[in-house]
Amino acid sequence: MADDVQHKDGASASHRGVDGGQERPPGRIEEADFVTRNEEEDLKRGLSQRHISLQVSHGVSSSLKATNAAQNRYSRRNRLFLGLGGSIATAGPLGSLLGYAVIGLIVCCVQFALGEVTALLPVTSSFVRHAEFLIDPAAGFAVGYNLVYGNFLSIPTEISAICVLFQYWTDLNSSVWIIAIIVLTFAVGMSSIRVYGEVEFGFALLKIVFIIFLILLGLVIDLGGVPGTPRIGFRYWKSPGPFVEYIAIGSWGRFLGFWSVMSSAVFSFAGVESIAMAAAETKNPRRAIPRACKRVFARVSIFYVLAVLVVGMLVSSDDERLNDESGTAAQSPFVIAASAAGLKGIPSLVNAIVITSAWSSANQALLSGTRVLYGLALKKQAPSIFLRTTSWGVPYVCVILQTAFMFLAFMTLSSSALTVFWWLVDLVACGVLISWITILTNHWRLLAAMRVQDVPVSLLPWHSKWTEWSTPAALVMCIIILFTSGFSVFTTGNWSASTFVSSYLDIALVTTAYLLWKFIKRTKIVSLADIPLMEAFERAAQDQEPEKVVPGWRKWVGFLWD
Template sequence: MVSSVNNPAIAMAEKPPSLEKEPMADVEVGIAVTDEKDDRPGEGFGEVSDLKRGLKQRHIQMIALAGTIGTGLFLSSGKAIARGGPVGTVIAYTVVGLLVSTIVFAIAELSALVPLSGGIIRPAEYFFDPALGFAQGWNTTYATAMLLPSEMVACAVIIRYWTEQVNNAVWITILGFLLLVSNMFFVGVYGELEFICAILKILLVVGSVIMGIVVDLGGGPKGHRLGFQYWKNPGPFVQYLGISGSWGQFLGFWRVMGSAVYSFSNVENISVAAAETENPRRNIPKAAKRVFVRVLLFYITSMFVVSLVVASNDPGLSKSAGDASASPFVLAASSSGIHVVPSIINAVVLTSAWSAGNSAMLGGSRVLYGLAREGHAPKIFTRTSRFGIPYVAVLSIGLFMVLGYMTLEDSASTVFDWFQDLVSAATYVHWIIIAIVYLRFYYGCKKQNISRDELPWKSPFQPYATWVALVSFTILLLTGGYTVFLHGEWDAETFVSNYFNIPLIFALYFGYKVFRKTKMVSLEEMPIRRFIEIYQDNPEPPEEPKKGWRKLNILW
């Protein structure tokens, strides 16, 4: 048997649950566990003595509700239609939406049992291998470091839609400073800002869908009824890369799958700040259960309506402007004679891009904090302010925003495709790891004869749904950059952006295993029972029933 020094998860499992109401320190796993029933109900982890649970139910619900709505829906959906056609795009977004719903269910079940900061890296530590927690933690940190400057540059490009007189560096500085302010004080400030951005995004989606339906039915200024005209001409699918026949149509559909993954990236982050969420064992699963409705209501409906009002061969869909002029909603409005829509969409897309950076900074800093708690990063990252914020981790992640200054103005809008591939590849790896860890946890429960009914929440259709997601996302990861292997289509940047994450995650995982000599946690030694006892000894208060007008609230 591997020693507890090399495998902290086993060290935790070897410790018998306390029968006395006295504090128990689990320094091996980077957390402090307490059975004291104090004025912080439903906690049971010493980690919350450093972090403050400032994310309320309405925060986590709205963050989850609008977590998938961003530049991917408003901007990249245009190129998706140009590549896959109306039917190919709707099918691709539907398939990916259903698959990612499974991943969100899986991480919600794990996070309800282990409500700690860092998302999947903490369950990976306890239910798979400390080396996997290390690898995915630093992979997420790397991805965040790439995402932050890119979002700030995207914001600067979006602002140039209104004015080109101010240098991009000014907007990058101002918006980057606001990100730091949002993340350096109470986590509730972050929650309120995301709450407001979520409201704006939802209003824009609903308004755009209504506008699209009106235009399609002939209610625009020009009065021309479209119906399913663009599904017939130029047709339901696109002959991608000029390849004729069903093969070319399939390649276009498969290329859109990557765009859909980019659009849904980070939806699983509802659990990354679990230690700072009020009543996480109730609120995180509640947010996860709304994912399916969210996907159906926002993405599938939006993509369906867009496919009706914009032709797949519209030259505007292939623009690389990076602002509202590339949005299919704007193209539909402009062609129908509605001229006020572009500025409205551009304004909300700006808040979406900034919100994405805000979420990335919170997620990246909490992952870095979680790594430090587990001993996978310098302990200095565990330092928290009097507001309960891991300020060293926040500042360290925020430093990468200066990379945005390296982006030339003329090239800022042309790197969107390359960045989209990079984020999609990192997202594939993240979702695959969530699926792997969950399946190990599931079979650990079976091996230890633990009924999932004992868990705070159990996700539906398991383990079959997670197996389908694991196989699907693995195939998508391996084929994500298929275009570079076609004759005459080789591109070094596309190859690197699609496949760099594969050797990176293996290098981090096996490098840590060799250096620290860790071993996989066996099914028998997983500390599942220990976490269940913590959950049972620290119940969350019952949910207060909705009263008055709140009964009509379907958002949170």
């Protein structure tokens, strides 16, 4: 796969289209989604290669469960440490493994598509602005506000999860933890982008080490490496079996179990698409972001597929403890296996790591939400006040607005307000799939425009041949999953208003926003022949920076991210 990747240090291009030599309409380049003067002058390039590369791993593994006594709900990044057991109980060890493997492949397709487009257009708010450039300005508006709303509500859900996790150790009033996390998140959000990068870099390293530790621990327990513990092997794959029937019986029931896990696994990977949100604040983004995207395949294999395999070996799919609704480390399949082996201290360790994961997810949501809002303001789709930045390059008005939304976390302290809060969250529950569909559509439109304008793919700053077929395949899969994610509500006796809303209402909201902006601004779908590709290639050629050679021990340590 790596052999197919091409890096271009320069490419000759002009403002004339290669499909006939016609001059582009004057002023079109200024209307296009290239890096603006605001981004160049007001933002700071403080994120380096190592920050971006580990953010991919961090996004993939930012998984925790937001659960409470009144509502048993999953946050969007909630499955690796605590929630994998639920997948095993629903689909069985093999069904879960296949489900996560398929979604892992889709994630790789999404990341490669994002990397190729971002290498050409490294702008703030990433695929939101790409959609305006490659599809329709109304598409950028609709997807952008969907992301803003989703990220603004994401932080209160993470704070709610942290409160539940702390209850594992103490009965201290949750208000204390809410205020503490709001202050800490606001402090990181108002700091320079480099501070954010260093904080997330530290969390990512900690999480990677911990995941590897849990996988190795699981293998040791499974193989009988703990004194007094018998070897388990693949015992649970034989009895109760590799698959679990879900809703129906027989082969159809086993397939529905697999499909249910695949649909929910999408939200385990929420956040991987945010890697390019701060492209204009990244050093040499045309190299750094694609390089980070390229490494997602191996990390998905390690962090999820291998973890699901080990969990399926450790715990039986009919173990009642997998349905524990405490929301703390007690429900983790790793903790269940470690407790059975007589290993103490593992529950507290898992709980502590999940707390850091929750706070890290809040930081990522703050960065993504504020940069998308800033990008919308750049395109005059949001008030210009959101363009105001500090002297160190932080869009502080955007940060202040999102911080105000963090106080919605206090709604989780009231049983009546809690219901309203979760309905607000459910409105954009399928936003992850909509974002992935947008990324894949952007890339598909880019390649289609290049064919129409007779532009060779060799001009792309970064390209992999497999994306020419992987993007349409992943796009079809994402659309199918989007429309079938709530299939259970249409089966006899399983109707759930909240599940229906979380599965489908966001589709209507995004469609309404798209049509509304299209009607007000009378926008049109951009013709493939009119997309100013050559101007983009010219800028890409001008922006190339020489790659720095890292000497000594840092080169060997840097294999994790370089």
